[in-house]
Amino acid sequence: MGKQYNTCKNCEENFEEGFLFCPHCGQKTKEELTFGVLFYNTINNYFSVDARFFKSFFPLLFKPGYLARRFIEGKRLLYLHPAKLFLFVSIVFFFLLTTTVVRNQVQEIDTVLKKTLEKPLISDGLKTKTQQVLDSVKIDSVLLPLKEKNISEIDRKRAKTLDSLLSGNASNETLYKAMGMDEDAGYFKRKFYEQSLKFYKQRNGGEIYEAIIDTIPLSLFILLPIFALILKLLFYKGGAYTHHLVFSLYYFSFLFTIFSFILIVNYFWDTSWIGFLLLLSTYFYLVIAIKRFYKKGWFSTFYKSALATFVYLMIVIPIAIVIISLVGFFFY
Known part of the structure; x- marks a missing residue:
């Protein structure tokens, strides 16, 4: 009886049956995409960034939907894990936000309050x-x-x-x-x-503002899955919820990369039009990413992209802002 061979989904090399891990690249041979699998690598190696980051960065910016599609297809070791990429990019963004914007605004708010608040x-x-x-x-x-x-x-x-x-x-x-x-x-x-x-005694509006900003990273652990849920409702035939979550992780990684670029540009040059164009690009990026990932027609893609954006920006984000502001005020 001849030997039976399997093909690795990641490196596409053949190997004999019985291996738990691919002998060529090390990926598990049988691995269902669950919540545990999705976040295992991130928890196991929280901050490590290797060559896969640089291999992932170009397609993240210029090939919308490509990384998410490859990850769903089983190419999970060729590129940086989506949760790890999102964490790294968001940490960089909030570091830039704190050092270039928040710190100065906190001082300005406190100064204005102490001078003008009778x-x-x-x-x-x-x-x-x-x-x-x-x-x-x-x-x-x-x-x-x-x-x-x-x-x-x-x-x-x-x-x-x-x-x-x-x-x-x-x-x-x-x-x-x-x-x-x-x-x-x-x-x-x-x-x-x-x-x-407490506020009446100290006039520390800047401290409240800082507490609100500090709450935003934690809120993303709720806001991002909500975006994935919206996609799941719009593309209910587009696979398991974890597939939509993978797409959302990569898309939010792109968003925070663009936001970081905007902070850097605004720090050196006062050119609001560049920031506007970069923000506008995030919507067209979403349209193209959805088109490639879900493989829908252009009309369906534009319609559902616009609907997802509207629901998220007009309903989810305003509610989140109110809740984040209240949490920041109650616990500053």
């Missing part, structure tokens, strides 16, 4: 409720002068009261009460007043 608004709810009451009652000759006063004066009086309590080393509970917090306030409402008081 008294922060203690309670937006107070202003709204007070105005509603004044609007609802019958204004006579006695109440009219009160209504005509700017409600910000009331805020200033409350701020003055709060300053007096602060100078007298009043307890936080007394300060919260002066700010308008109910005694039976729940955890989140109490936390809001705690952070508001």
Whole structure:
């Protein structure tokens, strides 16, 4: 009986049956694409970058959808693992963002606040409720002068009261009460007043901004899979969810590479039009990548690319910004 041979999906060399790993390139001979397989290499060797990075960089930029398609086809050792590539590129981007933009903006925000912020608004709810009451009652000759006063004066009086309590080393509970917090306030409402008081004392808007920026990398572990889910819903016949996740990892790697280029260009030259063109290129890159990866017609590709972009930018990202801002404020 003749020997049975298998063909490696990665290097396409033949080898005898029974090998767990390809004797030519070392890739597993039988490996289903699951979550565990997808992230194993990243966890096993978190920050290592070898020659495969440079081999992956050119097709990442100039051959949309190529790396994702090759990875799905089984070529998993020829190029850098998609999760590892994404982590490396995103780390470079956030390093550039912190050193070229965030650090200066934090200082500017704190400087502006300390110079221009006379008294922060203690309670937006107070202003709204007070105005509603004044609007609802019958204004006579006695109440009219009160209504005509700017409600910000009331805020200033409350701020003055709060300053007096602060100078007298009043307890936080007394300060919260002066700010308008109910005694039976729940955890989140109490936390809001705690952070508001902290901001009132320190005027550290830059620290809040920095906390928001620090939250963004963690949020990507949710935002990226959501993008993959959108693709799964649009291309439900396009394979398992992990296939869409691989595509998303490579696409987001491209996005952060472009964002890094924009930061570098803006650091040396004040040319906003270059940044605009680079941003515009990300959409056309997505269209071409989807066309090549999912092998659909041009009409379907344009339609679904536009729909995925709209849903992600108009629905997912705004919600994410609100949540990230709240998390940054609550935990700065």
